Amino acid sequence: xxxxxxIPLLKIxxxxxxTLVAVTYMVLLERKVIAWAQSRxxxxxxxxxxxxxxxxxxxxLMIKEDITPVKADRWVFTxxxxxxxxxxxxxxxxxxxxxxxxxFGRQVSLYITDINVGLLYIVSVASVGVYGIILAGYxxxxxxxxxxxxxxxxxxxxxxxxxxLTLVSVILVAGSLSMVSIVRxxxxxxxxxxxxxxxxxxxxxxxxxxETNRAxxxxxxxxxxxxxxxxTEYSGMRFALFFLAEYANMIVVSSVATTLFIGGWxxxxxxxxxxxxxxxIPSWTWFLIKSFLFLYFFVWVRATLPxxxxxxLMRLGWxxxxxxxxxxxxxxxxxxxxxxxx
Amino acid sequence: xxxxxAFYVIAACILGFAVLVISTRDTVHSVLFxxxxxxxxxxxxxxxxxxxxxxxxxxxYAGGIVVLYLFVVMLVNLKRPPEAxxxxxxxxxxxLGMSAAVLLELGAIAVYSSRLPATPPAPGPAxxxxxxxxxxxxxxxxxxxxxxxIASMLLLVAMIGAIVLAKREL
Numbered sequence: 001x002x003x004x005x006x007i008p009l010l011k012i013x014x015x016x017x018x019t020l021v022a023v024t025y026m027v028l029l030e031r032k033v034i035a036w037a038q039s040r041x042x043x044x045x046x047x048x049x050x051x052x053x054x055x056x057x058x059x060x061l062m063i064k065e066d067i068t069p070v071k072a073d074r075w076v077f078t079x080x081x082x083x084x085x086x087x088x089x090x091x092x093x094x095x096x097x098x099x100x101x102x103x104f105g106r107q108v109s110l111y112i113t114d115i116n117v118g119l120l121y122i123v124s125v126a127s128v129g130v131y132g133i134i135l136a137g138y139x140x141x142x143x144x145x146x147x148x149x150x151x152x153x154x155x156x157x158x159x160x161x162x163x164x165l166t167l168v169s170v171i172l173v174a175g176s177l178s179m180v181s182i183v184r185x186x187x188x189x190x191x192x193x194x195x196x197x198x199x200x201x202x203x204x205x206x207x208x209x210x211e212t213n214r215a216x217x218x219x220x221x222x223x224x225x226x227x228x229x230x231x232t233e234y235s236g237m238r239f240a241l242f243f244l245a246e247y248a249n250m251i252v253v254s255s256v257a258t259t260l261f262i263g264g265w266x267x268x269x270x271x272x273x274x275x276x277x278x279x280x281i282p283s284w285t286w287f288l289i290k291s292f293l294f295l296y297f298f299v300w301v302r303a304t305l306p307x308x309x310x311x312x313l314m315r316l317g318w319x320x321x322x323x324x325x326x327x328x329x330x331x332x333x334x335x336x337x338x339x340x341x342x
Numbered sequence: 343x344x345x346x347x348a349f350y351v352i353a354a355c356i357l358g359f360a361v362l363v364i365s366t367r368d369t370v371h372s373v374l375f376x377x378x379x380x381x382x383x384x385x386x387x388x389x390x391x392x393x394x395x396x397x398x399x400x401x402x403y404a405g406g407i408v409v410l411y412l413f414v415v416m417l418v419n420l421k422r423p424p425e426a427x428x429x430x431x432x433x434x435x436x437x438l439g440m441s442a443a444v445l446l447e448l449g450a451i452a453v454y455s456s457r458l459p460a461t462p463p464a465p466g467p468a469x470x471x472x473x474x475x476x477x478x479x480x481x482x483x484x485x486x487x488x489x490x491x492i493a494s495m496l497l498l499v500a501m502i503g504a505i506v507l508a509k510r511e512l
Contacts, residue, residue, distance in 0.1 A: 076370065116473055120397040127405025131377065134409065138370060138416050146416075157409060177475055 003106075011112050015092050023247040024054035030299045037303035064236035069140060072233065076139035081234065081241035084132025087125045088248035094118040095255045096180045098265040098284035110265070110284055111180065118179040119171060122256060123164055126211070130156050132245065133230050140233035149230040151219055151310065156211055158317040163207035165325035166200035169332040170260050173197060183264035190271030194261040199328045201261045203321050205297075208253035210317065213246060215302035219310050254294035255287075262290050348389055355382045369415045373408060380404040394474040 028043065028050065035042030043050030068077055098110030115121060130153050137149020171177055173196055174185040186192055194201045210217040221229035231242045258264055265283035269275050308316070359379040366372045380403045387396035471480050482490045 073368075073370070076374070079374075115393060117393045117397045117475060120394070120401065120475075124397045124401035124405055127401055127409075128377075128381075130405065130409055131374075131412075134412055134416070135370075135374070138412075150413075150416075153409065153413070157406075 007106075007108060008112060012093075015097075015112060016089065019089065019092060019248060019251065020244070022251060023244050024058060026247045026250065026295060027057070027243075028054050029295070030302070033296070033299045034303045037300075058240075061240040062237055066236040066238065067233075069142065069233050071141045073139040073141065076135050077233075078238075080132050080136040080139055081238045081245075082132075083135060084129060084245040085241045085248075087129035087132075088245040088252065091122050091125050091252050092255075094121055094179050095252070096183060096259060096264055097287050098282070099180075099183075101283070114178055114180040117177050119167055119177045119182070119256075119260075122252070123160075123167065126249070126252070127160060129245070129249070132242070136234065136242065137230040140230075142233055144227045145230045145232045148221070148226045148232070151226075152213060152230055155213070155217065155219065155313065155317075158314060159207045159210040159217075159321070162203055162317060162321035162325045163211060165322065165329055166197075166204045166207070167260070169197055169200045169325075169329045172329070172332050172336055179259050179264075183259060183266065186263045187266055187270055192261060192263040192266075197261070197328070197332070199324065200332075201257075203325050203328070204257060204261070206316075207321060208257065209298070209301065210313070212249045212253055212298075214250065214298055216305040216308050217313055218302075218307060219313060250295060250298055251291065254291040254298070257294055258287060258290040264290075345389065349386070352382050352385050352389065356386065370412070373411050373415055376411070377404050377408050380408065392474065394478050 031053075032042040032050070043053040046052040046056045068074060093112045094115060096111040096114065100107055100109040102108070133152045133156070134149050137145040137147075137152075140146070170182070170193055173193060174182040176182060176185065182193075189196075209215075213219075213221060226232075231239055234242060263270065263286075265287045267275065267278040267281070267283075267286055356379055359375045359382065362375040363372050363379060366375060380399060384396040384399040384404070387393070387399060469477050469480050471477060
Protein backbone atom coordinates (compact mmCIF):
# COMPACT_ATOMS: atom_id res chain seq x y z
CA UNK A 1 0.00 0.00 0.00
CA UNK A 2 2.66 2.49 1.08
CA UNK A 3 5.08 1.40 -1.63
CA UNK A 4 2.54 1.24 -4.45
CA UNK A 5 0.42 4.27 -3.71
CA UNK A 6 1.64 6.69 -1.04
CA ILE A 7 5.28 7.00 -2.08
CA PRO A 8 4.60 7.44 -5.84
CA LEU A 9 1.95 10.05 -5.08
CA LEU A 10 4.33 11.87 -2.74
CA LYS A 11 7.02 11.76 -5.41
CA ILE A 12 4.65 13.15 -8.04
CA UNK A 13 3.61 15.92 -5.64
CA UNK A 14 7.21 16.88 -4.89
CA UNK A 15 8.35 16.75 -8.51
CA UNK A 16 5.39 18.79 -9.80
CA UNK A 17 5.74 21.48 -7.15
CA UNK A 18 9.51 21.62 -7.48
CA THR A 19 9.12 21.94 -11.25
CA LEU A 20 6.65 24.79 -11.04
CA VAL A 21 8.80 26.67 -8.51
CA ALA A 22 11.89 26.01 -10.62
CA VAL A 23 10.06 27.31 -13.68
CA THR A 24 9.10 30.59 -12.03
CA TYR A 25 12.62 31.09 -10.73
CA MET A 26 14.02 30.19 -14.14
CA VAL A 27 12.21 33.28 -15.42
CA LEU A 28 13.87 35.41 -12.74
CA LEU A 29 17.28 33.87 -13.48
CA GLU A 30 16.84 34.65 -17.14
CA ARG A 31 15.93 38.28 -16.47
CA LYS A 32 18.82 38.70 -14.04
CA VAL A 33 21.47 37.08 -16.22
CA ILE A 34 20.42 38.98 -19.32
CA ALA A 35 20.41 42.18 -17.27
CA TRP A 36 23.95 41.49 -16.07
CA ALA A 37 25.04 40.69 -19.61
CA GLN A 38 23.71 44.10 -20.67
CA SER A 39 25.18 45.96 -17.65
CA ARG A 40 21.79 46.42 -16.00
CA UNK A 41 20.54 45.34 -12.59
CA UNK A 42 17.39 43.48 -13.60
CA UNK A 43 14.45 43.15 -11.18
CA UNK A 44 15.45 44.77 -7.85
CA UNK A 45 12.26 46.11 -6.27
CA UNK A 46 10.37 43.06 -4.98
CA UNK A 47 12.31 41.54 -2.09
CA UNK A 48 16.10 41.70 -1.70
CA UNK A 49 17.70 41.66 -5.17
CA UNK A 50 14.28 40.93 -6.61
CA UNK A 51 14.02 37.36 -5.33
CA UNK A 52 10.26 37.70 -4.79
CA UNK A 53 9.66 38.91 -8.36
CA UNK A 54 8.25 35.51 -9.52
CA UNK A 55 5.64 35.67 -6.73
CA UNK A 56 4.61 39.14 -7.82
CA UNK A 57 4.47 38.01 -11.46
CA UNK A 58 2.31 35.03 -10.56
CA UNK A 59 -0.17 37.17 -8.62
CA UNK A 60 -0.31 39.68 -11.45
CA LEU A 61 -0.99 36.99 -14.05
CA MET A 62 -3.66 35.32 -11.94
CA ILE A 63 -5.71 38.46 -11.28
CA LYS A 64 -5.49 39.80 -14.82
CA GLU A 65 -8.62 39.83 -16.93
CA ASP A 66 -9.05 36.70 -19.00
CA ILE A 67 -10.05 37.67 -22.53
CA THR A 68 -11.35 35.39 -25.26
CA PRO A 69 -11.58 37.10 -28.66
CA VAL A 70 -15.14 37.19 -30.02
CA LYS A 71 -14.28 35.46 -33.27
CA ALA A 72 -12.05 32.85 -31.64
CA ASP A 73 -12.86 29.16 -31.69
CA ARG A 74 -13.81 29.12 -28.00
CA TRP A 75 -13.46 25.46 -27.33
CA VAL A 76 -10.05 25.05 -28.99
CA PHE A 77 -8.90 28.40 -27.58
CA THR A 78 -9.47 27.06 -24.06
CA UNK A 79 -7.94 23.66 -24.67
CA UNK A 80 -4.74 24.87 -26.40
CA UNK A 81 -2.87 26.13 -23.29
CA UNK A 82 -3.76 22.93 -21.47
CA UNK A 83 -2.46 20.78 -24.35
CA UNK A 84 0.74 22.83 -24.19
CA UNK A 85 1.20 22.46 -20.44
CA UNK A 86 0.28 18.84 -19.78
CA UNK A 87 2.95 17.13 -21.97
CA UNK A 88 5.58 19.47 -20.53
CA UNK A 89 4.73 18.20 -17.04
CA UNK A 90 4.05 14.48 -17.53
CA UNK A 91 7.49 14.01 -19.07
CA UNK A 92 8.97 14.34 -15.56
CA UNK A 93 7.57 10.89 -14.77
CA UNK A 94 10.58 9.16 -16.34
CA UNK A 95 13.41 11.57 -15.55
CA UNK A 96 15.82 9.93 -13.09
CA UNK A 97 16.94 12.45 -10.47
CA UNK A 98 18.98 9.84 -8.63
CA UNK A 99 19.41 6.12 -8.01
CA UNK A 100 17.55 4.07 -5.42
CA UNK A 101 18.50 5.29 -1.95
CA UNK A 102 17.42 4.22 1.52
CA UNK A 103 15.34 6.87 3.21
CA PHE A 104 14.01 6.38 6.76
CA GLY A 105 14.79 2.67 6.52
CA ARG A 106 12.90 2.29 3.22
CA GLN A 107 14.27 1.81 -0.30
CA VAL A 108 13.12 4.80 -2.31
CA SER A 109 14.03 5.37 -5.96
CA LEU A 110 14.63 9.00 -6.84
CA TYR A 111 12.53 8.82 -9.98
CA ILE A 112 8.79 8.46 -10.35
CA THR A 113 8.94 5.46 -12.65
CA ASP A 114 11.42 3.64 -14.85
CA ILE A 115 9.66 2.27 -17.91
CA ASN A 116 11.53 0.24 -20.51
CA VAL A 117 10.66 2.74 -23.27
CA GLY A 118 11.50 5.85 -21.22
CA LEU A 119 13.35 7.84 -23.85
CA LEU A 120 10.75 7.10 -26.55
CA TYR A 121 8.04 8.14 -24.09
CA ILE A 122 9.70 11.54 -23.70
CA VAL A 123 10.00 12.01 -27.46
CA SER A 124 6.40 10.98 -28.14
CA VAL A 125 4.90 13.10 -25.37
CA ALA A 126 6.92 16.08 -26.55
CA SER A 127 5.59 15.55 -30.07
CA VAL A 128 2.03 15.93 -28.75
CA GLY A 129 2.99 19.28 -27.19
CA VAL A 130 3.22 20.77 -30.70
CA TYR A 131 -0.59 20.73 -30.86
CA GLY A 132 -0.81 23.38 -28.16
CA ILE A 133 1.09 25.82 -30.35
CA ILE A 134 -0.71 25.01 -33.61
CA LEU A 135 -4.15 25.16 -32.03
CA ALA A 136 -3.43 28.37 -30.14
CA GLY A 137 -2.54 30.06 -33.41
CA TYR A 138 -5.52 28.62 -35.24
CA UNK A 139 -8.13 29.24 -32.53
CA UNK A 140 -7.14 32.87 -32.05
CA UNK A 141 -8.57 33.60 -35.52
CA UNK A 142 -5.98 36.28 -36.03
CA UNK A 143 -3.28 36.65 -38.70
CA UNK A 144 -0.11 37.00 -36.66
CA UNK A 145 -0.73 34.13 -34.25
CA UNK A 146 -1.60 31.85 -37.18
CA UNK A 147 1.61 32.73 -39.03
CA UNK A 148 3.62 32.34 -35.83
CA UNK A 149 2.10 28.99 -35.03
CA UNK A 150 2.78 27.69 -38.56
CA UNK A 151 6.37 28.80 -38.20
CA UNK A 152 6.68 27.30 -34.76
CA UNK A 153 5.24 23.95 -35.68
CA UNK A 154 7.32 23.67 -38.87
CA UNK A 155 10.39 24.47 -36.81
CA UNK A 156 9.53 21.96 -34.08
CA UNK A 157 8.78 19.16 -36.55
CA UNK A 158 11.99 19.80 -38.51
CA UNK A 159 14.28 19.82 -35.50
CA UNK A 160 12.50 16.91 -33.87
CA UNK A 161 13.91 14.72 -36.66
CA UNK A 162 17.52 15.72 -36.00
CA UNK A 163 17.16 15.47 -32.21
CA UNK A 164 15.49 12.07 -32.38
CA LEU A 165 18.25 10.75 -34.66
CA THR A 166 20.90 11.80 -32.12
CA LEU A 167 18.90 10.07 -29.40
CA VAL A 168 18.94 6.88 -31.48
CA SER A 169 22.74 6.89 -31.58
CA VAL A 170 22.84 7.30 -27.79
CA ILE A 171 20.41 4.39 -27.48
CA LEU A 172 22.75 2.32 -29.68
CA VAL A 173 25.68 3.05 -27.37
CA ALA A 174 23.73 2.46 -24.16
CA GLY A 175 21.80 -0.56 -25.48
CA SER A 176 18.62 0.48 -23.71
CA LEU A 177 15.70 2.91 -23.89
CA SER A 178 15.27 3.18 -20.15
CA MET A 179 16.57 6.43 -18.68
CA VAL A 180 17.93 4.69 -15.57
CA SER A 181 19.70 2.03 -17.66
CA ILE A 182 21.33 4.74 -19.78
CA VAL A 183 22.89 6.30 -16.68
CA ARG A 184 23.88 2.83 -15.46
CA UNK A 185 25.55 2.16 -18.82
CA UNK A 186 27.63 5.30 -18.37
CA UNK A 187 28.54 4.16 -14.87
CA UNK A 188 29.56 0.73 -16.15
CA UNK A 189 31.65 2.02 -19.04
CA UNK A 190 33.22 4.66 -16.78
CA UNK A 191 32.82 7.43 -19.31
CA UNK A 192 30.11 10.01 -19.94
CA UNK A 193 28.47 9.63 -23.33
CA UNK A 194 29.43 13.19 -24.25
CA UNK A 195 32.93 11.79 -24.90
CA UNK A 196 31.57 8.82 -26.85
CA UNK A 197 29.05 10.85 -28.86
CA UNK A 198 30.37 14.43 -29.06
CA UNK A 199 28.71 15.11 -32.41
CA UNK A 200 25.37 13.83 -31.17
CA UNK A 201 25.71 16.09 -28.14
CA UNK A 202 26.35 19.13 -30.32
CA UNK A 203 23.37 18.40 -32.56
CA UNK A 204 21.20 17.72 -29.52
CA UNK A 205 22.06 21.06 -27.93
CA UNK A 206 21.39 23.03 -31.14
CA UNK A 207 18.22 21.06 -31.81
CA UNK A 208 16.91 21.52 -28.31
CA UNK A 209 17.45 25.28 -28.54
CA UNK A 210 15.22 25.19 -31.62
CA GLU A 211 12.69 22.79 -30.09
CA THR A 212 12.16 24.98 -27.06
CA ASN A 213 11.81 28.08 -29.26
CA ARG A 214 14.80 29.68 -27.63
CA ALA A 215 17.14 32.32 -29.04
CA UNK A 216 18.80 32.22 -31.53
CA UNK A 217 15.90 30.20 -32.94
CA UNK A 218 13.02 32.13 -31.36
CA UNK A 219 11.37 33.00 -34.69
CA UNK A 220 7.92 31.96 -33.43
CA UNK A 221 8.08 34.89 -31.03
CA UNK A 222 9.95 37.38 -33.20
CA UNK A 223 8.36 40.60 -31.92
CA UNK A 224 9.42 42.73 -34.85
CA UNK A 225 7.70 40.47 -37.37
CA UNK A 226 4.89 38.74 -35.50
CA UNK A 227 3.96 40.99 -32.52
CA UNK A 228 3.81 38.43 -29.68
CA UNK A 229 3.90 35.10 -31.50
CA UNK A 230 1.28 32.37 -31.31
CA UNK A 231 -0.01 33.53 -27.89
CA THR A 232 -0.67 37.14 -28.90
CA GLU A 233 -4.40 36.85 -28.18
CA TYR A 234 -3.98 35.16 -24.82
CA SER A 235 -4.03 37.01 -21.54
CA GLY A 236 -3.78 36.34 -17.83
CA MET A 237 -3.38 32.78 -16.62
CA ARG A 238 -3.81 31.21 -20.06
CA PHE A 239 -0.84 33.19 -21.33
CA ALA A 240 1.01 32.14 -18.17
CA LEU A 241 0.37 28.48 -19.02
CA PHE A 242 2.15 28.86 -22.38
CA PHE A 243 4.96 30.68 -20.66
CA LEU A 244 5.29 28.00 -17.98
CA ALA A 245 5.15 25.22 -20.57
CA GLU A 246 8.02 26.79 -22.48
CA TYR A 247 10.22 26.98 -19.41
CA ALA A 248 9.16 23.53 -18.21
CA ASN A 249 10.25 22.21 -21.61
CA MET A 250 13.60 23.92 -21.17
CA ILE A 251 14.08 22.10 -17.87
CA VAL A 252 13.05 18.85 -19.56
CA VAL A 253 15.63 19.13 -22.34
CA SER A 254 18.28 20.08 -19.79
CA SER A 255 17.42 17.01 -17.74
CA VAL A 256 17.46 14.79 -20.81
CA ALA A 257 20.83 16.19 -21.91
CA THR A 258 22.16 15.62 -18.38
CA THR A 259 20.90 12.05 -18.29
CA LEU A 260 22.01 11.05 -21.77
CA PHE A 261 25.31 12.81 -22.17
CA ILE A 262 26.85 13.89 -18.87
CA GLY A 263 26.09 11.01 -16.60
CA GLY A 264 22.85 11.98 -14.88
CA TRP A 265 23.24 11.66 -11.14
CA UNK A 266 26.85 10.33 -11.33
CA UNK A 267 29.64 12.44 -9.89
CA UNK A 268 32.37 13.71 -12.25
CA UNK A 269 34.84 10.99 -13.25
CA UNK A 270 32.84 8.09 -11.79
CA UNK A 271 35.71 5.69 -12.51
CA UNK A 272 38.47 7.62 -10.70
CA UNK A 273 38.71 6.25 -7.16
CA UNK A 274 40.81 9.20 -5.98
CA UNK A 275 37.76 11.43 -6.34
CA UNK A 276 35.50 9.26 -4.21
CA UNK A 277 35.40 11.95 -1.49
CA UNK A 278 32.93 13.67 -3.85
CA UNK A 279 30.40 10.96 -2.97
CA UNK A 280 29.60 12.96 0.19
CA ILE A 281 27.48 15.17 -2.04
CA PRO A 282 24.19 13.31 -2.66
CA SER A 283 23.60 12.02 -6.17
CA TRP A 284 20.52 14.16 -6.89
CA THR A 285 22.57 17.29 -6.19
CA TRP A 286 24.89 16.37 -9.05
CA PHE A 287 21.87 15.98 -11.27
CA LEU A 288 20.51 19.39 -10.29
CA ILE A 289 23.92 21.09 -10.70
CA LYS A 290 24.38 19.64 -14.17
CA SER A 291 20.86 20.58 -15.27
CA PHE A 292 21.35 24.08 -13.88
CA LEU A 293 24.51 24.49 -15.96
CA PHE A 294 22.49 23.63 -19.07
CA LEU A 295 19.77 26.10 -18.16
CA TYR A 296 22.38 28.77 -17.54
CA PHE A 297 23.83 27.99 -20.96
CA PHE A 298 20.40 28.52 -22.52
CA VAL A 299 20.16 31.99 -20.97
CA TRP A 300 23.74 32.74 -21.89
CA VAL A 301 23.09 31.89 -25.55
CA ARG A 302 20.03 34.12 -25.58
CA ALA A 303 22.04 37.06 -24.23
CA THR A 304 24.83 36.49 -26.73
CA LEU A 305 23.52 35.45 -30.15
CA PRO A 306 21.27 37.38 -32.55
CA UNK A 307 18.21 35.71 -34.04
CA UNK A 308 18.46 33.50 -37.14
CA UNK A 309 16.50 34.23 -40.28
CA UNK A 310 13.76 31.69 -40.97
CA UNK A 311 15.26 30.30 -44.20
CA UNK A 312 18.64 30.03 -42.48
CA LEU A 313 17.00 28.09 -39.68
CA MET A 314 15.40 25.63 -42.09
CA ARG A 315 18.61 25.26 -44.07
CA LEU A 316 20.58 24.56 -40.90
CA GLY A 317 18.06 21.98 -39.76
CA TRP A 318 17.51 20.04 -42.96
CA UNK A 319 20.81 20.43 -44.77
CA UNK A 320 23.28 20.38 -41.88
CA UNK A 321 21.94 18.80 -38.70
CA UNK A 322 19.87 15.94 -40.16
CA UNK A 323 22.60 14.67 -42.56
CA UNK A 324 25.18 14.97 -39.77
CA UNK A 325 22.91 13.10 -37.36
CA UNK A 326 22.31 10.32 -39.93
CA UNK A 327 26.06 10.03 -40.61
CA UNK A 328 26.71 9.88 -36.88
CA UNK A 329 24.08 7.17 -36.48
CA UNK A 330 25.52 5.05 -39.32
CA UNK A 331 29.08 5.36 -38.00
CA UNK A 332 27.95 4.53 -34.46
CA UNK A 333 26.17 1.45 -35.77
CA UNK A 334 29.23 0.26 -37.73
CA UNK A 335 31.56 0.76 -34.76
CA UNK A 336 29.13 -1.03 -32.47
CA UNK A 337 28.98 -4.06 -34.79
CA UNK A 338 32.78 -4.11 -35.13
CA UNK A 339 33.19 -3.95 -31.35
CA UNK A 340 30.68 -6.76 -30.86
CA UNK A 341 32.57 -8.94 -33.37
CA UNK A 342 36.11 -8.07 -32.26
CA UNK B 343 -11.41 -7.43 -13.15
CA UNK B 344 -9.58 -4.10 -13.12
CA UNK B 345 -8.21 -4.90 -16.55
CA UNK B 346 -11.70 -5.61 -17.88
CA UNK B 347 -13.02 -2.30 -16.53
CA ALA B 348 -10.06 -0.46 -18.04
CA PHE B 349 -10.66 -2.18 -21.37
CA TYR B 350 -14.33 -1.28 -21.51
CA VAL B 351 -13.71 2.34 -20.51
CA ILE B 352 -10.96 2.70 -23.12
CA ALA B 353 -13.00 0.92 -25.79
CA ALA B 354 -15.98 3.16 -25.10
CA CYS B 355 -13.76 6.24 -25.39
CA ILE B 356 -12.26 4.99 -28.66
CA LEU B 357 -15.70 4.40 -30.18
CA GLY B 358 -17.09 7.65 -28.78
CA PHE B 359 -14.28 9.75 -30.20
CA ALA B 360 -14.50 7.86 -33.50
CA VAL B 361 -18.17 8.83 -33.76
CA LEU B 362 -17.29 12.44 -32.92
CA VAL B 363 -14.60 12.46 -35.64
CA ILE B 364 -17.17 11.80 -38.35
CA SER B 365 -20.10 13.69 -36.85
CA THR B 366 -18.44 17.07 -36.12
CA ARG B 367 -18.95 19.78 -38.72
CA ASP B 368 -15.77 21.72 -37.94
CA THR B 369 -12.85 19.94 -39.63
CA VAL B 370 -10.29 21.09 -37.07
CA HIS B 371 -12.39 19.72 -34.23
CA SER B 372 -12.71 16.49 -36.15
CA VAL B 373 -8.92 16.21 -36.45
CA LEU B 374 -8.59 16.89 -32.72
CA PHE B 375 -11.01 14.10 -31.87
CA UNK B 376 -8.89 11.87 -34.09
CA UNK B 377 -5.85 12.71 -31.93
CA UNK B 378 -7.79 11.83 -28.78
CA UNK B 379 -8.86 8.59 -30.45
CA UNK B 380 -5.24 7.68 -31.24
CA UNK B 381 -4.21 8.41 -27.65
CA UNK B 382 -6.85 6.01 -26.36
CA UNK B 383 -5.71 3.36 -28.83
CA UNK B 384 -2.22 3.82 -27.35
CA UNK B 385 -3.73 3.29 -23.90
CA UNK B 386 -5.23 0.04 -25.20
CA UNK B 387 -1.76 -1.08 -26.33
CA UNK B 388 -0.38 -0.34 -22.85
CA UNK B 389 -3.17 -2.46 -21.41
CA UNK B 390 -2.06 -5.32 -23.68
CA UNK B 391 1.52 -4.98 -22.44
CA UNK B 392 2.82 -3.56 -25.72
CA UNK B 393 4.46 -0.40 -24.39
CA UNK B 394 6.74 0.01 -27.39
CA UNK B 395 3.82 -0.08 -29.79
CA UNK B 396 1.89 2.37 -27.59
CA UNK B 397 4.69 4.91 -27.59
CA UNK B 398 5.23 4.54 -31.33
CA UNK B 399 1.48 4.98 -31.86
CA UNK B 400 1.61 8.31 -30.03
CA UNK B 401 4.83 9.39 -31.74
CA UNK B 402 3.90 8.48 -35.31
CA TYR B 403 0.13 8.87 -35.48
CA ALA B 404 -0.83 11.39 -32.81
CA GLY B 405 2.38 13.40 -32.97
CA GLY B 406 3.39 13.11 -36.60
CA ILE B 407 0.76 12.26 -39.16
CA VAL B 408 -2.16 14.17 -37.64
CA VAL B 409 -0.02 17.31 -37.34
CA LEU B 410 0.27 17.18 -41.13
CA TYR B 411 -3.52 16.69 -41.40
CA LEU B 412 -3.96 19.76 -39.25
CA PHE B 413 -1.61 21.77 -41.46
CA VAL B 414 -3.63 20.87 -44.53
CA VAL B 415 -6.96 21.57 -42.86
CA MET B 416 -5.78 24.92 -41.52
CA LEU B 417 -4.23 26.08 -44.78
CA VAL B 418 -7.14 25.01 -46.99
CA ASN B 419 -10.20 27.07 -46.19
CA LEU B 420 -12.98 24.53 -45.65
CA LYS B 421 -15.49 26.90 -44.14
CA ARG B 422 -17.50 27.42 -47.33
CA PRO B 423 -21.10 26.22 -47.34
CA PRO B 424 -21.96 22.94 -49.12
CA GLU B 425 -22.72 23.38 -52.80
CA ALA B 426 -26.34 23.71 -53.81
CA UNK B 427 -26.60 20.70 -56.11
CA UNK B 428 -25.04 18.25 -53.66
CA UNK B 429 -27.66 16.56 -51.54
CA UNK B 430 -25.99 15.34 -48.33
CA UNK B 431 -28.58 12.57 -47.97
CA UNK B 432 -28.27 11.14 -51.48
CA UNK B 433 -26.13 8.22 -50.33
CA UNK B 434 -27.99 7.46 -47.11
CA UNK B 435 -29.59 4.27 -48.43
CA UNK B 436 -26.31 2.91 -49.82
CA UNK B 437 -24.54 3.70 -46.53
CA LEU B 438 -27.23 2.04 -44.43
CA GLY B 439 -27.18 -1.01 -46.68
CA MET B 440 -23.42 -1.37 -46.50
CA SER B 441 -23.25 -0.95 -42.72
CA ALA B 442 -26.03 -3.51 -42.34
CA ALA B 443 -24.02 -5.93 -44.50
CA VAL B 444 -20.87 -5.41 -42.40
CA LEU B 445 -22.87 -5.84 -39.18
CA LEU B 446 -24.40 -9.06 -40.52
CA GLU B 447 -20.98 -10.35 -41.48
CA LEU B 448 -19.49 -9.55 -38.05
CA GLY B 449 -22.44 -11.25 -36.37
CA ALA B 450 -22.01 -14.33 -38.55
CA ILE B 451 -18.30 -14.49 -37.70
CA ALA B 452 -19.07 -14.16 -33.98
CA VAL B 453 -21.69 -16.93 -34.07
CA TYR B 454 -19.53 -19.21 -36.22
CA SER B 455 -16.37 -18.80 -34.12
CA SER B 456 -18.25 -19.35 -30.86
CA ARG B 457 -19.31 -22.78 -32.13
CA LEU B 458 -15.76 -23.83 -32.99
CA PRO B 459 -13.77 -25.61 -30.29
CA ALA B 460 -11.34 -23.19 -28.64
CA THR B 461 -7.81 -23.79 -29.93
CA PRO B 462 -4.80 -22.22 -28.29
CA PRO B 463 -2.86 -19.93 -30.64
CA ALA B 464 0.04 -21.62 -32.41
CA PRO B 465 3.32 -20.95 -30.62
CA GLY B 466 5.42 -18.40 -32.51
CA PRO B 467 9.12 -18.77 -33.20
CA ALA B 468 11.29 -18.76 -30.10
CA UNK B 469 12.57 -15.25 -29.38
CA UNK B 470 16.01 -15.19 -27.76
CA UNK B 471 15.70 -11.64 -26.41
CA UNK B 472 13.72 -10.18 -23.52
CA UNK B 473 11.98 -6.82 -23.37
CA UNK B 474 9.25 -5.30 -25.47
CA UNK B 475 11.39 -3.23 -27.84
CA UNK B 476 13.94 -5.99 -28.31
CA UNK B 477 11.26 -8.52 -29.23
CA UNK B 478 9.63 -6.22 -31.77
CA UNK B 479 13.04 -5.54 -33.30
CA UNK B 480 13.93 -9.23 -33.36
CA UNK B 481 10.73 -10.21 -35.13
CA UNK B 482 11.03 -7.36 -37.64
CA UNK B 483 14.54 -8.41 -38.62
CA UNK B 484 13.95 -12.16 -38.73
CA UNK B 485 10.43 -13.43 -39.48
CA UNK B 486 9.11 -10.22 -41.03
CA UNK B 487 12.26 -8.98 -42.75
CA UNK B 488 10.84 -8.94 -46.29
CA UNK B 489 7.56 -7.15 -45.46
CA UNK B 490 9.59 -4.67 -43.40
CA UNK B 491 11.97 -3.94 -46.26
CA ILE B 492 9.11 -3.68 -48.77
CA ALA B 493 7.37 -1.16 -46.52
CA SER B 494 10.54 0.93 -46.30
CA MET B 495 10.92 0.81 -50.11
CA LEU B 496 7.31 1.97 -50.42
CA LEU B 497 8.01 4.93 -48.15
CA LEU B 498 11.12 5.82 -50.15
CA VAL B 499 9.11 5.73 -53.38
CA ALA B 500 6.43 7.94 -51.83
CA MET B 501 9.05 10.41 -50.66
CA ILE B 502 10.76 10.63 -54.03
CA GLY B 503 7.37 10.91 -55.72
CA ALA B 504 6.39 13.82 -53.47
CA ILE B 505 9.65 15.63 -54.22
CA VAL B 506 9.26 15.09 -57.95
CA LEU B 507 5.68 16.37 -57.88
CA ALA B 508 6.55 19.40 -55.78
CA LYS B 509 9.67 20.33 -57.71
CA ARG B 510 9.17 20.00 -61.45
CA GLU B 511 12.65 21.30 -62.22
CA LEU B 512 15.31 19.69 -60.11
